[in-house]
Amino acid sequence: MARLTAGAGLKYLLKTTMQADLIKPINDATSYYAKAGTPQGRWLGQALTGIDRQQLQPVTAAEAKAVFSLAQDPDTQAILGRPHSQTTVASRSGERQQRDAVAGFDLTFSVPKSVSVLWAVADNDVRQQILDAHHRAVSTVLAWLEQEAIHTRTGRNGVAHVGTKGAIAAAFDHWESRAGDPQLHTHLVIANRVQRRSDDAWATIDSRALFKAVVAASEHYNGLLFDELRRSLGTEADFRSPTAVQRNPSHELSGVDTALIMEFSNRSRLIGAETDRLTQNWTYEHGKKPTATTIIKLRQIATLSTRQAKDESPTPLDELRVSWRDRARAAGQNPGTVVERTIHRSRQRPVRASDLSPAWVDSAAALTRDGVARRRATWNRWNLLAEADRTCADIRCHSSADRRFIIDAVTAAAESQSVPLSADRYRLPVNAAEDLAYAGNSAFDFPGARLYTDASTLANEQLIMQARHDGGGPAARSAETSAQLTTYRHRAGYQLTADQLAAALAVLTSGNRLDAIVGPAGSGKTTTMAAIKAVWEEAHGAGSVVGLAPAAASAGVLARELGITAENIAKWLYESLGQGANNRADRFRALESTPRGKHGAVTTQLARLSLQQSLWQFKKNQLIIVDEASMVSTIQLAGLVHQARDVGAKLLLVVDPAQLDAIDAGGMLGWLHRDGKAVELTSIHRFTHDWEGPASLQLREGNIDAVNLYAAHGRIQHGDFTDVVENAYAAWAGEQRDGKSSILIAPDNDTVTTLNERAHAAVVESGIVDAEHTVALADGLTAGRGDIIIARKNNRKLTDSNGDYLRNGTLLRIAKRPHRDGTITARRVDTGATITLDAVYLSTSAELGYATTAHRSQGITVDTSHIVLTQGCLTRELFYVGMTRGRNSNTVYVCESNLALDEPHVPVASSSWRQILGEVLAAEGAERTAHEVRESESAKADTLQRLAAEYDYLAQLAAAEHLTSVIAKLMPDVVTHLHESPSWGAGVAVWRHAHAINPAAAQRVLDGALRPPGDAQDHMAVIHARLRRVTGDGVCEPLGTLNEQLFTERPDLQDMLDQVRTRTINRRALVARMALMDRPAWVQRLQATMGATIPADHWAAVISDVAAYRDRWDIETYVDPLGPVPSNYEWEQTQERAGLQRQIEFVLHVNAGAPGRDQPTLPVPVVHKPLTAVGPSL
Structure with missing residues (x-):
């Protein structure tokens, strides 16, 4: 979903339609097949009566401009609530920036690729039925959103959630992707204006709820679409395995071959067609065919030229249809046969709501809850709704109402099976009016904001935290350890710094079952680990330190750097606790029941199985170093803690919690750090320039001031996509030629491919790479002798000349011309060992390796780093990783255009490079543990x-x-x-x-x-x-x-007022009591100011009022009792602060014994003055 401002986005949709202002019926969709452009938009939504429009009525340009751009009634020009406004704000960097109001939200509903393929090659009747099914699914999802998510908020800080009459939306159909492939999709543009049910007033949408509901809406749409297609065409669907292009399983129509889907899914086909055109032109101009080197140059030109914006006058659908059918035939697929084997094949009876049993609902709910719990530590109703639709994706329903009932039932059961971390705070009064109630709760208790976890997540987190406090782990003797660390020399010759020595000493002597070392990039974590390893082995013997890491490649690096045995965590858990251990146990039991006559052979096999299992077990007094531990999920850490505790071993987690987090539910390392349970490294040693260490820490914290530092030192470049890609490549290539180690980082796989292709063209041109004899790779590119490639899949059966198996992320240089059978001989970049790779591995699991993603760059240290940044692709953590890989320099190249992706989204107003960097630094991706979230919610x-x-x-x-x-x-x-x-x-x-x-x-x-x-x-x-x-x-x-x-x-209303008053009185008493009991720093300062002779009742009254003021205005960290002076526009806080100041002075004055004054009583507030600032929002 994308936000549309009043000045951008909608113009693109209107320009591509056939009839910008002609109102004609659109019942016959075939009427626009032969015309250039896309169909005219149509109105949707239950709130159309508010602007006197009907469902499916065509959208004219004038109407769209009125509703979306001007927030006006299209007939009367009356303002719908408040007009859109544009404000100029000053960023913290001092740059003046225009901020447009949000006019609407673009939700793009794109059919699965197999549905687009069937629609592209089918006859008019089938194609129309597919389009109708898609339209019905979109309309149903909009109705679902209107009931579940679309509402408004009102009151100060949007405290009250209020129901609305629905949405005003315009739907625009598009046929193709930017690459020219069939991609049937609809832009559903929802206006940022809704009418409250309570008083008919116009307001804006609560976009937070809408954004949270988007994934659930997408999953619900997919289920509805396949239901509709089964009803109208008798189709079935199945799940396809991941491919090199699609990393996750996809749900596709049975009968549409994966090969045909790939034919219409690969942008390289469009690049290839453009390359062919350029090659023909070159041949015509030069009178001969181009060399392989020239063809690669032409392909590079084609790669960049095909990333231009989509044509505002799209090709007529009939012409597209002819070309698509021709492409299918060229791929060996007859369009008629594709249709015949796909439709009228369903034999399963669709499910009705009445078919459900309580037992099935509970079972599906458990699957849903477990699916969410694997990926996140905490979740909300939207997460469960999305997962419920995934769980039921292969179940076809009789009607959209049946699907809605089933998904709601499964979600409700999954909620009941979850552990709530927040609860409803108010009892909903009987017959509560619309302004006090929403979705069956009080207006202050929004169901979508309720958070959950499960008992196993809480138990695993508690187990890990308890291991940090468990003093039963192995340790070294402190006196000897301190001396050993003081005299330790790294193999590079340097000693430990003070913070490294303190961290190592704390870990070695703590006796905790689990310890953690955290430190920013470049703080010497590897050096500290090496010292710990050396001292630990002095105490407990050689081999008493082993390593684990979240990826096989990083485990290999850890093994080489520390000289220890190291393994991938997933593999370790599989063999020690998982299916590998189960398989050995099954074989062991089977052998034990073998007849006695074969006892000798059986005994040998039993001994071998027992030994194999022991190799995957920790040993007593062993130290297990877990590197990059923030990427390890909570359930994996819990498994390691169990093993270490059972045998008397110790876990050491080493991490920078500000870098990449676990893909599955995690957050433990961040919690240990924030809770003061980790030893911290504070000095930064990586960077050549003194300013870069402190600047990197500002990036780590998300401080926007860091942008100015990097800009001042020439580390930020910006421009359109083509320019930044070329500039990043040129800088990287120049440093490679100068003999420097350098890394080229991209925000996504598509940009990695673009950079790889650019680098490949250059090395071919320079003669380093043989372009005449090549092999095909999984990214759609080719490689020859001299090329650098990267392995993208672990394969323990492929071993190099050193006996090491091939790991995901290993860089290799092709050493010889490929053999006739497609195999190659390659040399590892890191160790120089040689390895032979077959054509199957190359075509499915290898890519060019000149550029990489930020994910894969973690743990790498080089001379220089160059990172391409496109809007919306990186979190703060990923960006921080990319900007800390280089010792001498780290440069970012910010793309200010939106042509980096081939996604079917409406173009939005381009952001400046400062805005894009600000968004990245604000996008914190690190997860919090369930314990932390529960405490925060409370x-x-x-x-x-x-x-x-x-x-x-x-x-x-x-x-x-x-x-x-x-x-x-x-x-x-x-x-x-x-x-x-x-x-x-x-x-x-x-x-x-x-x-x-x-x-x-x-x-x-x-x-x-x-x-x-x-x-x-x-x-x-x-x-x-x-x-x-x-x-x-x-x-x-x-x-x-x-x-x-x-x-x-x-x-x-009186009931709700009474409830709020009671809670307020209780809260005021609580904060006063906590202030008096805990005596935080501000209380101590206030007491120092007022002196110790103030009577107890006066002192308690002052503390009560100041504590209430601090809680009222969210003053937590300031030591000054009244906090900072408020801004001029915060008049209420200013007045309240001044009143408290007078109260404190009055108490001081009276208790100083001023003449003519009786023993005072503190002023008692008579009236709580209301807030006029709330008024306009009502």
């Missing part, structure tokens, strides 16, 4: 900041009711008119404030203001201005007393 559940916003929302509703009743008594004819005024919310807020200060004066002013306002355009604005005179500069008192007199005749 801490923020009832803060006074949250409760104040909830109370103000409810008080504002009461004030609106009260003001309406007063106006109705004085002048009933103007009530409706005043309600429709844009100043109504602000007027309600100031009425509430004025009536609290002086009810009689507020009544008089209102009475006078209700008289005809003359030529005033906004009567409510006049009332608001006059009531402001009553409020004056009324001071807001500290939150907690809530003595404000509110008027409401609504039982539901």
Whole structure:
């Protein structure tokens, strides 16, 4: 899903349609097959009545501009709520940036590739049925989103979730990908305007909920589409295994061959066609065929030229259809045969909701919960909904209603099987109105925000944390260890720094079952590990240190650097606890039952199996170093802890938690670090330039100020995609020629391929690589003698001349011309060992190896690093990894255009390079543990900041009711008119404030203001201005007393007010009690300021009010009791802070014995002044 601003995105969709402003019926889809362009958009959504439009009615350019770009009614031009605005803001770097309002959201629904292929080669009737099925699925998903996700928030900080009448959306169909392959997809553009059900007011969508629901919506769409296709065409679907192009299993139509899908899925085909065209032109111009070197140059030109934006005048569908059918025939596939073997084949009875049994629902729910729990430590309802659809993906349902029922039932059961980390805070009043209730909960308890985990996740996390406190692990004697570390010399000749020595000493002598060392990139973690290994083996003998790592390649590096045996963690767990161990156990039991006559042979085999199993077990007093431990999942770590504990071994986790996290549920290393349970390395030794170490730490923390440092030292380049790719390559290639070690990093696999192809062209041109005799690789490219390739799959059967097996990530240089059978002889770049690779491995599991992704670059140290950055592709952690690989320099090349990907998204406004870097630094991808999330949810559940916003929302509703009743008594004819005024919310807020200060004066002013306002355009604005005179500069008192007199005749509203008041009083008492008991730094400073002679009751009252103020305004880290001085626009906090300051001075003054004053009592707030700032949002 992409955000569309008022100034970009929609223009592209409208330009590609055939009839920008002609309103014609679109019942006959075949009418636009022969026309250039895509079909005219159509209106969708349940809220279309708000703009007087009908479902499926064509969208004209004028209507789209009014609704999306201007936020206006397309007929009356009335503003829908508030107009879109564009603001100019200053970034922290000082750059002025334009920020456009969000006009809408583009959700792109693309059919699976096999469906696009069938649609591309089928006759008109089948093609139309596929299109109709796709449309029905999109419409059903939109209706699902309207019920589950699309709503608005209101009140201060959007504290209340309020239901809406649905969505206003426009759907635009597109036929092809940028590469020209069939890719049937629909851009569903949802306007960022909705009507509240409670009062018909226009508001914006809660985009946070919509973004969280996108994956679930996509999975639901897939299930609905296959259901629709089965009903209309009798199709079936099956799962296809991952390929070199598609890394994950895909759900495709049975009958559409994978080979045909690949024919229409590979951008290299488009590049190949363009290369052929360029080759023909070159031959014509030069009168001879080009050499292999020239052809590679032409292919490089084709690669970049085919990344240009899609044509705004697309080819007519009939022409595309002819070309697609011809391509199918050329691939050996008859279109008619493809259709015949795909449709009318389903024999399974579709499932109805009534078919479900409670036992099946519970079973499917358990599968759903376990599937989510494998990938994340905590989850929400959206995660479960998406997983439920994946679990039920191969189940065909009778209707969309049946699928919805099944998915909801499985999700609800999965929620009940999960452990909640947050709970509903309020009891929903009986007959609660729309402004107090949403989705069966109070407006303050949004179901989509509720978080869960499961018992096994909590248990595994607790097991790992307990191992950190378990003092029963092996250790070294501290006196000897300190001396050994002090005299230790690394093989490169240098000693340990102070922080490295302290870390090593702490680990070696702690006696903990588990320890962790954390440190930023370049802090010397490997050096520290080497020292620990040397001292540990002195105490416990050779071989008492072994290594584990999350990848086979990194395990190999660890083994070479430390001189130890090291293994891939997944392989270790498979052989020690998993299926490998189970298989050996089964064979062992089978052999034990063998007849006695064969006892001798059996005994030998039993001994061999027992020995094999022992090789995969930890030993007593062993130290197991787990490198790159943040990439190890919690369940894997728990398995290692169990093994170490059982035999008396020790685990040492070594990591930078700010680098890559585990693919599956993780977060443990971050928790150990944040909880102070890890030893930390603080000095950075990698970088040549003094400024780069501190700058890298700022990147690590996501500090945007780091951008200025890197820019000032020439480490940031920017431009369009073609330029940054070329500049990054040129810089990398130049340093390679100069003999420097350098790494070229790309944000995604497509860009890796582009850079690899560019590098390949250069080495061919220079004569380093033989382009005449090549082998095919998995990335669609070819390689010859001299080329560098990378292995992408572990293969323990392929061993090199040193006896080491081939690991994923190993770089190899092709040493000789390929053999006739397609095998090659290659030499490892790291060790020089030779290895032979067959054609099958090369074509399925090897790629050119000049460029790499940030994921694969972790753990590499080189002279220089060059990283290409495209918007939305990297998290902070990945970017930090890429920018810390080089000793001498690390340079980023920021792509400011959006042509890097071939995804079918609407173009959006290009961001500046500073904005793109800011987004990356803000995109924290590290996961938090379930324990941390539970603590965080508990801490923020009832803060006074949250409760104040909830109370103000409810008080504002009461004030609106009260003001309406007063106006109705004085002048009933103007009530409706005043309600429709844009100043109504602000007027309600100031009425509430004025009536609290002086009810009689507020009544008089209102009475006078209700008289005809003359030529005033906004009567409510006049009332608001006059009531402001009553409020004056009324001071807001500290939150907690809530003595404000509110008027409401609504039982539901009064019930909610009472609940919030109770929670507020309890919270205020709690924060005061905690401040007095824990005596944090701010309490100690306040006591030092006020002295020790203040009476206990005065002291407790001051602490209570200050603690409430700090909780109310989220002041946590400041030692100053009242925190920083608020900004000018934060007038309420400013007034409350000033009031507390006066209160403190008053207590000091009285207790200093001022003459003529009796023993004082502290001022008691009489009224909690309301917030006028809340008004406009209502």
